[in-house]
Amino acid sequence: MCLAVPARIVELEGDNAIVDAMGNRFRAKTTLLPDARLGSLVLVHAGFAISLVDEEEAKKTWQLIEQIDDFLETDKRVSG
Amino acid sequence: MDAACEKLGRQINVMEVCGTHTVSIFRNGIKTSIPKQLNLISGPGCPVCVTDQSYIDICLDLANRDDCLIATYGDMIRVPGESGSLERHRGRNVKVVFSAEDALLLAKEHPDKTIILIAVGFETTAPATAVVVREAAEQGIDNFCVYSGHKLVVPAMRALLSEKNHNIDAFLCPGHVSVIIGYGAFREIADDYGKVCVVAGFEPMQIIEGLAEICRLLKEGKTEVTSVYTAVVTEKGNQKAQALLEEVFDESDGYWRGLGRIGKSTLRLKNEYERFDVLKRFDIEERPHEDRSGCRCGEVLCGLIEPPECGLFEERCTPESPVGPCMVSSEGTCATWYKYGQRRRGQ
Numbered sequence: 001m002c003l004a005v006p007a008r009i010v011e012l013e014g015d016n017a018i019v020d021a022m023g024n025r026f027r028a029k030t031t032l033l034p035d036a037r038l039g040s041l042v043l044v045h046a047g048f049a050i051s052l053v054d055e056e057e058a059k060k061t062w063q064l065i066e067q068i069d070d071f072l073e074t075d076k077r078v079s080g
Numbered sequence: 081m082d083a084a085c086e087k088l089g090r091q092i093n094v095m096e097v098c099g100t101h102t103v104s105i106f107r108n109g110i111k112t113s114i115p116k117q118l119n120l121i122s123g124p125g126c127p128v129c130v131t132d133q134s135y136i137d138i139c140l141d142l143a144n145r146d147d148c149l150i151a152t153y154g155d156m157i158r159v160p161g162e163s164g165s166l167e168r169h170r171g172r173n174v175k176v177v178f179s180a181e182d183a184l185l186l187a188k189e190h191p192d193k194t195i196i197l198i199a200v201g202f203e204t205t206a207p208a209t210a211v212v213v214r215e216a217a218e219q220g221i222d223n224f225c226v227y228s229g230h231k232l233v234v235p236a237m238r239a240l241l242s243e244k245n246h247n248i249d250a251f252l253c254p255g256h257v258s259v260i261i262g263y264g265a266f267r268e269i270a271d272d273y274g275k276v277c278v279v280a281g282f283e284p285m286q287i288i289e290g291l292a293e294i295c296r297l298l299k300e301g302k303t304e305v306t307s308v309y310t311a312v313v314t315e316k317g318n319q320k321a322q323a324l325l326e327e328v329f330d331e332s333d334g335y336w337r338g339l340g341r342i343g344k345s346t347l348r349l350k351n352e353y354e355r356f357d358v359l360k361r362f363d364i365e366e367r368p369h370e371d372r373s374g375c376r377c378g379e380v381l382c383g384l385i386e387p388p389e390c391g392l393f394e395e396r397c398t399p400e401s402p403v404g405p406c407m408v409s410s411e412g413t414c415a416t417w418y419k420y421g422q423r424r425r426g427q
Contacts, residue, residue, distance in 0.1 A: 003100045003282065004204065004256045029181055031211045032321045043259065043312060046153070046201070046208040047179020050318055051259045057281075057311035064283045068103055 004045035005065060006058035012038045019044055022062050081288075084295035085115040093119045093247045094294055095240070095383055097233055098254030099126035099411025100282045106420040108284040114291060121383035122416075124236050124339060125254060127201045127229075128155045128409040129381055132335040134368045135229050136161035139198055142227070142358070143169040149190055150174045151183035152198040153205075158408045166198075180208035184215060187224035196358050197226040203260045206230040206347055207321035210328040213349065213356050227358040228347055230329070233257050234265055235345035236336060240382060241273045248383070250276035250294045252287070255309050262317025263307040270303045279307035328353055335368040337405065338378025375404035380413050387417040394418060 007019035007028065015030045021044065030036040033049040041058050042049035053061075085092065096102060102122045105111060111120055124130045140161045143150050150166065154176045157166050166174045177183050183197040199209040209226055216224045233254060240246055253266055258279045266277035276297045280290025289308045297304050307313045325347065334346025349357040358364065371378075375397070376390040387393045387406070397403040399415050406412035 004259065027179065027181065029179075029211065032207050032318060032324070034320065043256065045256065046205050047181045048208045048211065050204070050207070050256070050321065051312045053312055060283050061281075064104065067107060068100070 003065070003068075004043035004050055006041055006053050006061050007044045007049075009036060009038055009040050009042060009049075012036070017049065019049075022065070081118070081292045081295045082115050084292075084299040085117040087299050088117070088295075091117050091119050092249050092295070092298060093121055094250050094252055094291065095121045095123040095248045096252040096254075097123040097125040097237060098252075098257065098282075099129075099409065100256075101125065101252060101254065101280070101287065102413055102416050103411055104282045104284060104287060106416045108287075110284060110287055110291075114288070115295075118291065118295070120252075121248070122380070122413040123240065123251075123383050124336065124381045126381075126406065126409050126411045126413070127205070127231060128159060129377060129405040129412050130231060130236070130336045130338070131156075131159070131200050131229050131405065132337050132368055133161065133371045134335065134366055135200075135227075136165075137163070138364060138366065139166060139227065140164065140169075141364075142196055142362075143173050146173065147193060148173060149186060149193045149195050150198060151177045151186055151195055153177065153200070155409055156198055156200060158402065159405050160402065160408070180212045183226075184212045184221065184224060187216070187221050191223060194223050194225060194361070197224070198229070199226045200229040200231075202231055202233050202254070202257050203325070204254075204256045206329070207260060207318075207324050210321075210324040213328050213353050214324070216356055217353060222355070225356045225358045225361050226349070228329070228349060229334075230347040231334065231336065232331065232345050232347070233261070234268065235342050236339060237266075237269050238272070239336075239339050239342045239345070241269070241275065243382070245384075248275065250278070250298060252290050252294065253277050253279040253307075255279060255281045255286075255313065258307065258309070258313045258317065260318050260321045262315050263305055263313055264315040265317065266305045270305045274303045276303055277305045279309050279313050281309040281311065335366070336381075337371075338381035341368075371404075373403050377404035377406040377412075377414070380406050387414040390414070394421070
């Protein structure tokens with residue numbers, strides 16, 4: 001449950017962002033991460049960006065999430 | 081890692097306290113690719129699993145109220161209480177949300193109902209709750225409240241180490257909890273109990289690297305706290321999130337499945353935000369009680385037994401028909417063992 005998902009901020013107005021993670025777009029808030037900018041890659045958990053993350057690390061985590069989802073065959077996690 | 085284990089010449093017990101680590105360890109077959117002296121134990125790392133039975137029962141009582149709408153993360157929906165699970169009420173009084181903010185939006189959409197956010201999770205999840213409670217206060221959204229079951233990782237580690245019969249040598253500490261609290265938060269475990277703590281990410285090489293670091297530190301006789309997850313974990317963590325947690329929550333004693341009452345281990349809303357606390361709003365008293373189903377999730381969570389040692393495992397308790405939370409949650413130790421066993425048998 002404590003896995004955060006890397007996502008890129010594709011829209012940003014105040015602390016309201018739209019982020020893109022592996023092609024899925026959803027709302028996220030940047031309240032906890034004032035350094036987040038349009039285009040930033042961030043870790044998102046329960047709808048909040050909690051950390052900046054670099055491209056290489058984001059790719060590794062996306063791969064891991066695909067593997068884990070495949071392993072668990074579930075959609076019940078708090079991923080975004 | 082091999083050389084370090086050989087030099088130590090004894091079994092080394094490493095506990096991971098993160099459900100995602102548990103899943104990654106099994107998914108990637110890490111247990112079979114490390115030195116045989118290295119024994120990996122799954123601890124209380126799944127927030128759904130450590131949530132006390134009485135919490136689930138209160139959620140179910142609240143789901144019966146037609147003047148309320150429960151907003152819950154998907155992880156909690158199938159956890160069984162005394163009278164079924166929240167799944168039964170889904171679509172009527174229960175909605176699954178992916179974000180704490182969605183719960184606040186529900187409150188705006190349904191002014192005739194009180195929206196209750198079922199707020200479980202460790203320090204990774206709690207800041208989101210803190211933000212929406214503050215927003216509700218600022219915007220005067222009074223038909224919104226939260227049932228905080230948020231828990232803190234370090235007090236649980238202390239509770240485990242205070243047990244006389246524990247056999248833990250070191251901790252593989254959670255990656256994304258540490259994004260918030262910083263790896264420095266584990267220093268008290270090293271200082272007070274002399275245990276090595278290493279934060280690692282979730283992909284297999286990170287876990288191996290974390291275990292190798294643990295072995296190196298043990299071999300050198302150093303009780304240090306460090307992180308191999310340098311991409312996102314700093315020593316001090318996300319201080320903005322920590323400040324928000326401090327602003328909105330008090331650390332309070334709380335009940336954990338398997339571990340019982342642990343001092344200052346749960347986050348409760350501060351007095352100034354108490355009108356958003358579901359327990360205060362509906363005058364509910366938490367009364368922890370024993371689970372009499374024969375489920376041994378409590379012992380699994382403390383690393384005292386492995387899932388196959390529970391008489392219900394794979395018999396009466398399966399992911400399709402779970403008895404305990406460790407089989408319900410996708411990150412639960414029992415569910416992970418079950419899936420792993422299934423795969424192994426299928427090969």
